[in-house]
Amino acid sequence: MKSLIETIVEPLVDHPEHIVVTEQEEENKVVYHLQVHENDVGKVIGKNGRIAKSIRTVVYAAGMKSNKKIYLDIM
Template structure:
């Protein structure tokens, strides 16, 4: 899942080396924290959050076989 997020976001940003995806697993959910360069935050979020919503939709659709909910947090 981390590779999928990195692959999508790498195409959107100017500083792909600054992309960091960390995973936090809890009882019923898995949270992925996406951190990008400060100059790229607007590109990842998009106008009215449209790009962020699209990224989340793809990640949620590609959910692994676990029964845990997946969340994507963009920082």
């Protein structure tokens, strides 16, 4: 899942070397934390959060096979 998030975000940012995805697994959920360069945060979030919502939709759909709820936090 981490590679999927990196693959989606990489073309959106100017500094792809600063993409960091960390995974925090708990009992019934998995939280992915996405960190990008401070100048790229707006590009990942998009106008009114549209790009962030689209990224989350793809990640949630990819994680439907697991029995755990998946969350994506953009920092």
